[in-house]
Amino acid sequence: MPQEPKESFASLFEHGAASARVSRRHQVGEQVEVTIVAVTREAIFADLGGKQEGMFERMDLATPDGAVQVAVGSRVSAQVAGFDRETGQARLKPLVVRASPEGAAPQKASGPVLVEGSHIKGKVVSIERFGVFVQIQGAPPRSGRGLVPTAETGTPRGADLRKSFTVGQDVEAKILSVDETGRIRLSFAALKTDAERKEFEAFSKGPKKEEKANPRSLGTLGDLLAKHTKR
Template structure:
């Protein structure tokens, strides 16, 4: 509702006066009061105080730098009682007392903590010279602004009308000391208090990106700053903060958490507000159709010391662990690769991958476990040499599941032999399977040789031809003279 003429405010008071009389305490000048905005006029904002007492403020006091009002109907505000005219039933509120006309008014403003309006008339070495409705005053340079101000900036204030708090009055008003910084701090606290009434966990708010860092973005929520951590920017973890947000962007965010913290600087915030962008977007895991044991095409997004992250679907990544890659294998960012989904953990939102077999088509089912049995003899290639043995990749397999360890005792060479010379990487070997299981494939080159020698012995023995039967004792004596 908009009021074009201030005489409608008088009509409002007349209606209030016609209501049944009830005992109400009239606020005193200088008193700090809370109220609710009930109407917005062109030049006036009408407020209802406790006890249904009507009051008003000049709209100019509630306008932002762009001229827009900073309040709307229903908003709660805190202001000071500047004037009480009981004969007319008018109570005027203000963030300041305007231009005080006497030392008494300045004393009143000082006592009530009200701001006063003054015009900067000059700058000297110590601060600003200010004229307050005929009274000269002084604002020390350290109190001109909440931020450090240079001489050139101070001189630029000459001729401007600013608001200050009266901090000291001496010698009957001959020395009046002001502070703009203290008023800014007071108004900032009031702004924070108003904003915090709406900032609660789960609330969806609109803010402006104040700054962007590698670890997240800071958002101004109307005098209160919150942070969107990198993990809350998007469901896709590979998205960089700077690519998603820019300073000045208007964003809609959800409040995830509010914590009490120690301020990092004097007068700093005592609240840590965590915000989220991704909470307001669809969850890609909700309808994820990826199946364990299937070949899927993906795109490598980034490589780390523990493996390669592969994008499998929008905002969904899996990890191809470094142990699943051949020694020295490189996967470049942006490279298209085929992998097999080894395991999906929806609770922790983690997907384990293994390399897909050569020639495997997307969508086909592939066993991630190596189908070898204990006692079987397999062939493979030496992939890595360690002080405790050889790692052999079994032919026809990829990744850790098909990579077995041949301990030193099972290599079949004299103790002290240099394995790097006897079995350089890439050497083809034959080994016997001693043990199987997830990450527990143990092989024996010596065992394979023993099995081969035993097989050769059995074959030779078979070729020599053993008699079908030894016969009876009588058969042995037949033809002999006794």
């Protein structure tokens, strides 16, 4: 039985071009889940699935000091911002950066990029029996709204949340998790715990630093005279 001829370079090229064109099935403004596949000096590339590829501007996934917030394998929720006319490649804008596959603590992000474990500011937009909805500062209205469950509000069990919070109130919270659908789970209690832990660590380190900074006391003049008299 004759062997099938191997694909020529031209056929592979056509196949690749066709795959790129498929990415146009996405609509501008659509939210997608992607996996980072390459990080370069100029851009960061992601797999959209189905042999489709997208691209982030490097600065969109970097902290103000230039540190990249993702690595190969990182999962990112993004929004389709447009398409390259020649290749059909999707241009992406990040919405949520998830924790790295290795479980390492993510870096704190600023602006609209939301990172699990980071601290955010926002406004209360709705108060329900099961929790408080917060619109995260700088994030899009739909994808940037998170829920603080009742157990994470720091209020007594069975308390009326409307007596502790008001719509439009400025709040700060910690991002506990962001699921595959983009739902954000926040916590007021965890933010307070983090602050208390930071204060405790600072207090624990304080005496040691002071001891190093100040030499051992020789006592008062009276103490020195008393020792001299005994001699």
